[in-house]
Amino acid sequence: MSKTQVKNTSLVDFIWRNADDLWGNFKHVEFGKIILPFTLLRRLECVLEPTREQVQETIKSLKDSGIDMDVILRQQTGHPFYNTSNYSLASLGATRTRQNLEDYIAQFSENARVIFEQFDFANTLARMDKAGVLYKICQNFATIDLHPKAVPERVMSNIYEHLIRRFGAEVNEAAEDFMTPRDVVHLAIELLLDPDDQLFIDNPGLIRTLYDPTCGTGGFLSDGMEHVRSLQDRYSIAPVIVPYGQELEPETHAVCLAGMLLKTLENDPGRDLSKNIMLGSTLSADKHRDEKFHYCVSNPPFGKKWEMDQAEVAREHKEQGFEGRFGPKLPRVSDGSMLFLLHLLSKMEDPSKGGGRAAIVLSGSPLFNGNAGQGESEIRRHLLEQDVVEAIIALPTEIFFRTGIGTYIWILSNKKPAHRKGKVQLINATEMYEAMRKSEGNKRRRVGENQTREIVRMYSEFEPGKQSLICDSTDFGYRRIKVLRPLRKKMVISEEGIAALAEEKAWEKRTEEQQAAWQDLFRENMDRTEGWHWMESFAKNAVKRNETLGKADVGLIKAFRKAFGVHDPELDPVVDKKGNIIPDDDLTDYENVPLGTDIHDYLATEVLPHAEDAYIDETYRDETDGEVGVVGYEINFNRYFYEYQPPRDLEDIDADLKAVEAEIAGLLSEVTE
Incomplete structure (x- = not known):
């Protein structure tokens, strides 16, 4: 060549x-x-x-x-x-x-x-x-x-990442683990830094730190430095962004090191910025453990297991609680992306020192995965109740190289301005994209400069509109209450009940001889109808008379009741020895009551009209506040931005069908001629 x-x-x-x-x-x-x-x-x-x-x-x-x-x-x-x-x-x-x-x-x-x-x-x-x-x-x-x-930094970064994508595709690895498209990088950095432009103007030469715990080849860090460098004509002394990062994969870490070796700070041109880029797993071995940063940004791998970090993360969670990074409950091991949300929150500069902001790119699952009381919901609860979520932006699909799923940018801040306190802005940017002439894997769309400016404008203006909603933090919260129904069952011995015993684990543990003995006993009492409590005394008396039956333990009696129990709405509720109503496990249900709504008012209006004997389990309480019902949080974008599309008129559909039939008939006539 x-x-x-x-x-x-x-x-x-x-x-x-x-x-x-x-x-x-x-x-x-x-x-x-x-x-x-x-x-x-x-x-x-x-x-x-x-x-x-x-x-x-x-x-x-x-x-x-x-x-x-x-x-x-x-x-x-x-x-x-x-x-x-x-x-x-x-x-x-x-x-x-x-x-x-x-x-x-x-x-x-x-x-x-x-x-x-x-x-x-x-x-x-x-x-x-x-x-x-x-x-x-x-x-x-x-x-x-x-x-x-000859080859500017941004062009060189594109070359590095193209080579890595090509290499990743060859070995069938998840290249998206360390690849964030440049348009997504640029949008996240603009959202992160744009609100502080006035701060830079008012403080010439201001020094700020930018941290990426999953820095890959350093795209976010480079773009952050470029953002302030491009604003030099606005300032007498330009602001300075000092990059910090950590990367798990040695090869991509090496690329980032090379990029940082070529960068210089105007106020400290001899400084070796590559020393700020560490190698290792951020979750289990934070190499910037005692440091805080003005800005944090990350695109952690989507849906990646964190089992390799599990022991260390669980230890920190248990020993340090909210003094460490992982105070709330932990998410499922199948997806560790929400751990990075907590990690970034812990790395933001303290509010007493000016506070910090963070931008993180995530899939849709952190918005809604997990029920009330589970790890994912508790993490959302912590973030929203601490009032650190400023905005969540829904991005277009098909903008990543190896996946076409929907993605979101979360903006976190522990220094919210007064008009944003207690509020979360949702921006629907799913239709804000440019189609690419040539697709790169799954990437068929990009967020162009015009779309980036419009998204940043909506975020900055913080006004409600068709694509921008301003919500209270509590709008995403609910209490999950346990709704019980009285047990109204009787015991009816039947062949169907005997057959149903085969599905019960307690029955499977019996020997064939014991099973045959019980079956013979039940057939002797075929069609017998008794009250709920009869089964316990019947079984215990039976084993006293016949040793072949074995033991009538709690599990076996429960299996008998499940097999032979028949619901009868005309019966009085079954009560225990203390006179308390026994709930019917088969009719137990759960209801999510929006925060701010009285749970008993909700029961009266939403449940009792359909089940007049329903009541709330007062023992089912939240671990944190001790109130009845477990608190949960979820953020359902579709619920807030759904637009009803009425079905087409039947006349229009019929006309289209006739047009297609005519076209098919014409094609067939050409074939047969």
């Missing part, structure tokens, strides 16, 4: 065409682990190229001086990293390519060298050398100009 070819094709296609030289020696699934680190290496090399000779001169003149070269070389390169090798990809030579390349990489400063260690690059190079393709690949990449002046 030549430089001319680079001009005649897209850069990403040119880079990926290196796969042509790997065919036969490597599997598809291995291409990404070769091509991606070479792309990163060439990017770093291009950045250092202008200062290469100066660095070499400095090394020659000061190598025996005992001076700390690290500080001097960073100053000379203008970046927090450097390379002291005499080699480049173009000058490795064809005879000792691997040894020279290994030396080249070893001469990077430690913060850059770790990038290639995370790719296990040394083993990859050995395999490439053995296969005889290493020199060819090095020469291919040496022809590409990846300097930031």
